[in-house]
Amino acid sequence: MSNGFNEQEREAVYRVIRERRDVRRFKADLIPESVLGRMLTAAMQAPSVGYSQPWNFILVKDLEVRRKVHEAFRRANEEAQKMFEGERGEKYASLKLEGILDSALNICVTCDRNRFGPVVLGRTCQPDMDLYSAVCAVQNLWLAARCEGVGVGWVSIIEPEELSALMKLPEGVVPIAYLCVGYTDGFAPEPELKTAGWLPQVPFSELVYVNQWGSKP
Secondary structure: OOOOOOHHHHHHHHHHHHHOOEOOOOOOOOOOHHHHHHHHHHHHOOOOHHHOOOEEEEEEOOHHHHHHHHHHHHHHHHHHHOOOOHHHHHHHHHOOOOOOOOOOEEEEEEEEOOOOOOOOOOOOOOOOHHHHHHHHHHHHHHHHHHHOOEEEEEEOOOOHHHHHHHOOOOOOEEEEEEEEEEEOOOOOOOOHHHHOOOOOOOOHHHOOOOOOOOOOO
16 A cells, blocks of 8 residues: 555645745635644644744734734844845835734744753754754644635744743743734735745756755766
């Protein structure tokens, strides 16, 4: 008996990966608890170093808290815009880079760097593997949301220290992702920054090497 998936199931997996988008425009419709539960369950099924499960998920529903996060974004975004000059800066200013107040829900994904103690299988040589594990949980949540028809946007233009304070994170717990989550009118056929011409797509042939850096197949 095959342990794989049939052709239709495989295509569904590849389709949700292909059509995942960073969404920044949302409708006000609330996400049913059953849908949100499936998304969070998928996130918690991500691989984690040493089975340490270092993640937590803060469901940010309070509008006043979200306003404070939005203000932190606004300050950081103003500083970021100054780093791009001329036409580049003008294009940056035209981009919508968050949906903090528009989305039905915000989720702050964190990583508890002390979970299960100072020595964790798989972190003895690479101590940041717990951070990467939490990022895997974000990706799982994102893909699950896409197949549920729910949009997710990752807001990275916030100072981590300020976000930690706003989320009242204890020592040793760090923010990994601040996500805007909600239904949207549609998912773009291509990533928005690709369509906007912000950066070119890197060809497949330039991204794959064999045995060592620079050795082409």
